[in-house]
Amino acid sequence: MGNYITTVAVNIAVFSLLALSLNIIIGYAGQSMMGHAAFFGIGAYTAAILTNKGISFWLALLASLIVSGALGAILGIISLRLRDDFLAITTIGINFVMVALFQNMKFFGGSLGMAVKPLTMFGKKATPMHFLIMLLILIFLVCMLIRKMNSSWFGLALASLRGDEGAAQSFGVNTNQYKILAFIIGTSIAGLTGGVYAHRMTFIFSSSFAFIVSISIISMVVVGGVGTIRGPLVGAILLGAAPELLRFADDYRMILYGGVIVLMMRFQPQGLLGENSFLMNKFNQYINPLLKRKGGEFNA
Amino acid sequence: MLLQQILNGIMIGSVYALTAMGATLIYGILRILDIANAGAYVAGAYFGWFIYLKTGNLVLAFLFSMMITGLIGVLIHRFIYAPILSKPRILPIVPLVASVGLFTLTGDLARLIAGPGTKAYNVDFGVDVINIGKLTVVPAWILIIVLTALLFTVLWLVLNKTKLGLAWRATAEDADIAKAVGINTNSAMALSYILGYGFAAAAGIMVGILYNSITPALGEVPSYKMLSIIVLGGLGSPVGTVIAGLFIGMVETMLSAYNLTFIPKDSVAFIVLILVLLIKPSGLISKTNNI
Amino acid sequence: MREIVKVEGLKMYFGGLKAIDNLDMSIYEHETLGIIGPNGAGKTTLFNTICGVYKPTGGKVIFNGQEVQGSPPYEIARKGIARTFQISKPLHDLTILDNVIAASGIHEYTGIRSFFKKSHTKEVLEKVHAILELVGLSHIADKKAREVSLGYLRRLEIARVLATDPQLIMLDEPCAGLSNYAINEITELILKLKSQGKTIVLIEHNLPITMKVCDRILVLNYGQKIAEGTPEEVQHNKKVIEAYLGEEDED
Numbered sequence: 001m002g003n004y005i006t007t008v009a010v011n012i013a014v015f016s017l018l019a020l021s022l023n024i025i026i027g028y029a030g031q032s033m034m035g036h037a038a039f040f041g042i043g044a045y046t047a048a049i050l051t052n053k054g055i056s057f058w059l060a061l062l063a064s065l066i067v068s069g070a071l072g073a074i075l076g077i078i079s080l081r082l083r084d085d086f087l088a089i090t091t092i093g094i095n096f097v098m099v100a101l102f103q104n105m106k107f108f109g110g111s112l113g114m115a116v117k118p119l120t121m122f123g124k125k126a127t128p129m130h131f132l133i134m135l136l137i138l139i140f141l142v143c144m145l146i147r148k149m150n151s152s153w154f155g156l157a158l159a160s161l162r163g164d165e166g167a168a169q170s171f172g173v174n175t176n177q178y179k180i181l182a183f184i185i186g187t188s189i190a191g192l193t194g195g196v197y198a199h200r201m202t203f204i205f206s207s208s209f210a211f212i213v214s215i216s217i218i219s220m221v222v223v224g225g226v227g228t229i230r231g232p233l234v235g236a237i238l239l240g241a242a243p244e245l246l247r248f249a250d251d252y253r254m255i256l257y258g259g260v261i262v263l264m265m266r267f268q269p270q271g272l273l274g275e276n277s278f279l280m281n282k283f284n285q286y287i288n289p290l291l292k293r294k295g296g297e298f299n300a
Numbered sequence: 301m302l303l304q305q306i307l308n309g310i311m312i313g314s315v316y317a318l319t320a321m322g323a324t325l326i327y328g329i330l331r332i333l334d335i336a337n338a339g340a341y342v343a344g345a346y347f348g349w350f351i352y353l354k355t356g357n358l359v360l361a362f363l364f365s366m367m368i369t370g371l372i373g374v375l376i377h378r379f380i381y382a383p384i385l386s387k388p389r390i391l392p393i394v395p396l397v398a399s400v401g402l403f404t405l406t407g408d409l410a411r412l413i414a415g416p417g418t419k420a421y422n423v424d425f426g427v428d429v430i431n432i433g434k435l436t437v438v439p440a441w442i443l444i445i446v447l448t449a450l451l452f453t454v455l456w457l458v459l460n461k462t463k464l465g466l467a468w469r470a471t472a473e474d475a476d477i478a479k480a481v482g483i484n485t486n487s488a489m490a491l492s493y494i495l496g497y498g499f500a501a502a503a504g505i506m507v508g509i510l511y512n513s514i515t516p517a518l519g520e521v522p523s524y525k526m527l528s529i530i531v532l533g534g535l536g537s538p539v540g541t542v543i544a545g546l547f548i549g550m551v552e553t554m555l556s557a558y559n560l561t562f563i564p565k566d567s568v569a570f571i572v573l574i575l576v577l578l579i580k581p582s583g584l585i586s587k588t589n590n591i
Numbered sequence: 592m593r594e595i596v597k598v599e600g601l602k603m604y605f606g607g608l609k610a611i612d613n614l615d616m617s618i619y620e621h622e623t624l625g626i627i628g629p630n631g632a633g634k635t636t637l638f639n640t641i642c643g644v645y646k647p648t649g650g651k652v653i654f655n656g657q658e659v660q661g662s663p664p665y666e667i668a669r670k671g672i673a674r675t676f677q678i679s680k681p682l683h684d685l686t687i688l689d690n691v692i693a694a695s696g697i698h699e700y701t702g703i704r705s706f707f708k709k710s711h712t713k714e715v716l717e718k719v720h721a722i723l724e725l726v727g728l729s730h731i732a733d734k735k736a737r738e739v740s741l742g743y744l745r746r747l748e749i750a751r752v753l754a755t756d757p758q759l760i761m762l763d764e765p766c767a768g769l770s771n772y773a774i775n776e777i778t779e780l781i782l783k784l785k786s787q788g789k790t791i792v793l794i795e796h797n798l799p800i801t802m803k804v805c806d807r808i809l810v811l812n813y814g815q816k817i818a819e820g821t822p823e824e825v826q827h828n829k830k831v832i833e834a835y836l837g838e839e840d841e842d
Contacts, residue, residue, distance in 0.1 A: 032393045082577060084392045085333055085535065089527045090577055093570035096524060100567040153705035156693045163682030169664040170642070170674055171755050172697035181703060211524065215400050222397055227684075254408040261401030266380055269387065269394045275684070388683070388737060 006128040012240035013135035014197050019220040019232030020142050021189035026218070027226035028146075028155070029182035030162025031079060032088040035095030036217050039187040041209025042098065043068045043194025045108055048116040048204055057119050061195040068191020069184045076183030080176050095211045102206035113205040116198050131200040138196070142189060143229055158182060219261050225274030234273055304435055305557045306550070311441045313549020314448035315510075317542045318503040319522045320529040321455070322373075322496025328472040328536035329485075329492045330385060332395040336376065337500050338523035339406030344369040344501020345508045345518055346410050349419055358423060362447075362505060366498035373497030374490050376402065382489075403523055411516035418515045421508040444506045451499060452542060459538065464491055472536060521566055528573035548572065592619040595759060595790060596641070596672075601650035601660075603633075603640045603814075610636040612814040614650070618759065623781075623791040625805035625822075627798065629834060633814040634794045635677060638763055642674050643667040655758070669697055673757035675748035677764045677794075681736035687747055688732040691719045694751035719754060726750045726780060742773035749780060760784065761792045766800060778804060802826070810834070 018040055025033040043064035050060035075094065079087050102108045109115075119126040149155045157178045160168035165175045198204050216239065224235025239257075246253050270277045322337040347365035352358060380402070384395055425439035459465035464487060470478040471488040479485050503522075508514040529548055533540030551572065552565045596618035603611035610633045618624055626634050639645050641652050643664040652660040659667055682690050695715055699705055723729045726746045731739055736747065745765050752760050762781070766774045774797065781804050785791060795801045801808065802822040810818040810825060812834040818825050825831055 026391060026393065030391065032391075032396075034393070034396070078578065085327075085331075086531060086577060088333065088393060088396060089531050090574060092524055093528060093574050096570050097567050097574065100564055104564065149706060151709055151711065153696045153699040153701075153708050153710045154703075156689070156696055156710050157700050157705060159685055159689070160682055160693050163685060164680040166644070166664075166676065167680035167682060167751075168693075169644075170668055170676070170680075171694040171751060172665050172669045173700045174663070174665050174702070177702050178700075215397075218393070218397055219401075222391070222394070226391055251412065254404055255412065258401045258404030258408065262380065262398050262405065265394050265398035265401065266384055269384065269391070 003128065006132055008241065008244050010128055010132050010135060010200060012236055013132060013139060014193055014200075015217065015220060015240050016139050016233050016236040017135065017142060017193040018190055018217045019224070019236045020139070020146065020229070021186045021193070022217050023221050023226060023228075023232045024146065024149075024158075024189075025182050025186035027221060027228070027231075028149070028158045028162065029179060030158075031179060031182060032084050033091050033183075033186070034088045034218065035091035035093075035098075035211070035214050036186070036190055037209045037211065037213035038091075038095040038098040039068045039072060039190040040194040040197070040213070041102060041206070042071055043191025044198035044204050044209065045102060045114070045194075046191065047195030048114055048198040049107075051117045051119075051199070052115075057199060061192060064195030065188045065192040068194070069188030072183045072187025072191075073180055075187070076180035079179060079183065092211060092214075095209075095214055099206045099210050102209065108206070109204075111206070113203055116202050116204060118202050119199045126199070128200070131196065134196060135193075138192070139233075143233075146229055154178075154181075219257075222269070222271055223260065223264050225271030225277060225280075228271075228274060230273050231271050235271070238272075301434075305553055307435065307437070307441065308557075309550035309553035310546060311444050311510075311549070312553055313546035314445055315503050315506055315545075316522075316525065316529055316549050317545025318448050318451065318499050318506070320526040320533070320541050320545055321452075321538065322492075322498075322500045323526050324530045324533060324536060324538055324541040325468075325492040325496040327530060328538075329468065329475070329489050330377075330381065330395075331536075332381065332385070332399070333527060333530075334381075334399045334496075335396065335523050335527070336399040336402035336406065337496060338519035338526060339403040340369050340373060340497040340500035341504040341507075341522055342406055342410050342516065342519040343372065343504070344497075345504030345514045346414055347501065348505035349421055349508060349514055350414075352421075352423065362502055365505060366501045369501035370494035370496075370498035373493035377489060377493045403519065407516050407519055414516070416516060418513045421512050421514055423509045438510075440506075440510050444510065447502065447506070451502060455495060455499075455538065458491070458495070464488070468492070525566065525569045528569040531573055532569075532576060592621065594618070595620050595655060597651075597653040598641070599651040599653065601637075601640060601652065602648040603636055603645055604648040609814050611640060611647070614811075614814070614816055616809055616816065616819070618790065618792060620790050621788050622806045623785050623793060623804055625801040625808040626792060626794045626811060627796075627801055627808060627825075628811035628817075631813075632811040634811055635763055636814070637811070638674055638761055638792075638794065641667075642672060642761065665700075668755060671756075671758035672761065673752040673755045673759070674761040675745075675752055675763055675765060677767060679741065679744040679748055681744050681747055683737040684735060686733050686735055687728050687739065687743075687750075688719065688723070690736055690747055691722060691728075691750045691754045692716075695719055695722075695754035697755040722750050722753050725753070725783070727776070742769050742776070745769065745773075745777060746780070749777075749784075753784075759790050759792065761794075763794050764796060765793070766795060766797055774800065 018036060022033060022036045025031050046067045047060040047064040050063055051057055078090065082090060103111050121130050157173045160173050161175045161178050168175050220235035220239050221232050223239060224233065225231025243253060246256065268277055272279055319341055322340060323334050326332065326334045326337065344365045347368050348361040351364050352361040380398060381395060384398055427439060430437045430439065459468055467483045468488040468491055470483050471485045475485055504518065529544045530541055533544035548569045552568050555568060556565050594617050598614055598616045601611050601614040626637065628634055640647050643662050643666065646661050651658055654670060654672060659670060682693065685693065692710060692715060695718060696710060699708060720729065723732050726749055728743060728746055728750060731743060749765065765777050769777065778800055781791065793801065793805060805822060808820065808822055808825045809816060810831050817830045817834055818828040
């Protein structure tokens with residue numbers, strides 16, 4: 001694989017993880033999280049600071065996960081006091097404040113950014129391919145985790161919380177507890193991703209974790225399809241590859257980006273591959289029966 | 301010195317209040333956070349710049365820019381937000397995401413049409429500065445404070461003394477009941493957009509004049525600062541928005557005047573917001589007390 | 592008969608408004624108790640206070656000998672008090688089946704541990720299908736809740752209540768807004784539950800139904816109990832006629 005393609009693939013893989021993890025909070029638990037990139041950044045800076053201090057990469061990754069998850073838990077606790085709209089704005093605010101801290105505190109390298117000690121793997125400096133494989137393994141694990149969640153009582157608790165808090169409580173769901181848990185799971189995965197990202201980049205800037213990055217992640221989730229596994233993955237691939245594919249039309253990139261988002265929200269708010277979306281309905285109508293019939297014959 | 305800073309704070313604060321007012325009016329009726337309001341601010345600044353360039357008449361620039369932007373707002377509501385809101389909500393943030401898309405679109409359209417660079421916004425007031433005792437006042441400041449006061453007076457009169465304003469207040473109170481008693485909620489929504497986007501346009505022109513420049517990225521800071529102001533103002537309360545806008549303007553001015561900022565002044569609004577929400581989750585000014 | 596709920600001096604004030612004022616009442620095992628009263632009498636507030644949605648201003652709610660007032664709703668639900676909502680609260684994007692399965696998990700929502708326990712097991716599915724059969728929702732089990740009519744949503748509310756294996760079932764106006772045909776079906780369903788020996792508290796505006804279904808009726812007005820007794824006794828109570836039936840005539 002060419003170096004350029006690997007680089008693009010790593011970028012898409014990073015955003016796939018971010019979109020999958022954000023989807024746990026907004027798609028499954030139904031909480032208006034608008035500042036996911038802040039937790040991506042918290043993970044990145046945590047890992048960077050620790051490996052620069054000589055701590056091993058794997059321990060640093062674990063720390064990224066824990067620190068982001070712990071701050072996510074605090075956000076979860078705050079969210080209990082806030083209605084939807086207030087939560088959306090508060091998370092936007094947290095994103096801006098975190099970026100301001102990264103940018104202005106010496107501890108985080110200030111506006112010059114922060115160099116990260118390069119990772120060595122098998123005695124050599126890690127290549128983009130190493131990171132791609134690492135990220136693909138993580139994506140696989142996170143997808144498994146979400147599948148497991150969806151077939152468990154935990155998944156039903158989140159679905160109830162998203163559907164109607166009053167109803168959920170009437171059949172025994174402690175909605176506060178599950179809100180916090182959803183925030184912890186989502187933000188800790190974002191933090192872990194940040195840890196890997198920091199070592200892939202070997203140099204991190206506050207702008208990589210800005211609000212606009214949160215918007216990109218949200219766009220991937222909603223364009224692909226909320227509350228599904230395929231949605232965030234397809235969204236990350238489409239929107240992650242779009243800037244590369246649209247290089248010939250560089251001038252119109254953001255217009256297309258904005259336009260696609262507006263049109264999606266207007267005509268397919270469930271996303272391209274969300275439940276009941278145009279594409280999924282067509283799929284269920286034409287392709288699914290074919291697959292099923294084939295399977296039947298095979299079994300017979 | 302202190303008086304100078306207070307005046308400065310009032311001026312910045314009135315621009316904030318004016319920018320955020322559209323978002324407040326729209327939230328009051330539709331219960332959505334319309335970040336695209338900051339797009340209206342950019343569009344308005346460019347319209348105003350173009351008209352002033354062609355005619356040299358500042359009054360025309362303000363009037364036409366506000367009208368055009370307001371009408372665009374009505375169209376955006378009619379063809380984008382209304383259909384989104386009429387469907388069952390998949391996620392509470394769907395309209396918010398749509399508005400972010402719209403905002404991105406506006407900024408980039410401005411860049412494509414007018415070019416990516418900074419445009420000078422030279423408005424000749426005849427004098428450079430006015431000295432009143434120890435006070436140094438730039439004519440643009442007077443323009444901003446007077447015009448904002450005028451616009452807010454108009455808003456107050458419309459909301460409190462006209463039938464349309466009554467429809468707005470009734471719809472803001474409870475849209476379903478308002479509809480049931482025969483109030484035209486659609487006209488209330490149109491009013492929100494005409495006034496809201498119009499005000500944002502005026503604020504855009506003011507900032508253009510104040511800093512003598514406009515760029516396609518003009519709306520980035522207001523897009524989020526506006527959000528914290530409307531929440532501090534109690535989401536949907538016009539009076540609260542004015543107070544919150546002035547408050548944030550004043551805090552920012554004072555902190556930077558006396559070198560008290562350890563973080564950039566543009567995050568002050570959000571730090572205040574987060575602190576306030578932690579103490580009082582319903583915002584600084586509770587909506588029930590204000591219209 | 593065993594007393595399963597005892598309410599003592601219950602008060603629920605909202606500012607100056609006394610929505611429930613010094614209310615004493617009992618609910619006995621296997622009975623069907625109707626709660627009636629004019630609009631704003633405090634019926635739904637009483638439900639919400641017993642079920643933990645509101646923290647009472649004063650007084651006690653004793654369930655199976657244990658004080659439960661002030662506990663959060665999910666804890667009260669786990670203890671065995673199940674309620675329906677006047678305005679149906681379905682989980683719109685789940686199927687009818689999953690709505691009921693979610694409710695049947697009442698004792699499974701243990702936080703992080705619930706991650707490791709499968710929800711759609713054979714036993715759960717068997718139990719839930721039996722409930723859907725009972726309430727007459729089997730034929731639309733795979734439909735999304737958002738796609739079904741109000742009549743079905745009301746039955747879904749009852750199905751969810753049954754799925755929690757409650758000791759006490761509280762129904763908040765299960766017939767409101769339904770057609771006569773649908774009302775009859777819900778009434779039949781309540782009678783079926785009653786014949787199974789379930790303990791039921793019913794808020795209902797439709798007086799003939801309340802009279803037909805209930806063993807005992809409690810009348811509320813302005814948050815206070817103004818009468819209590821068999822349907823006949825209540826029907827002939829002067830205070831009740833004044834407070835309740837008088838208002839009906841004005842309409």
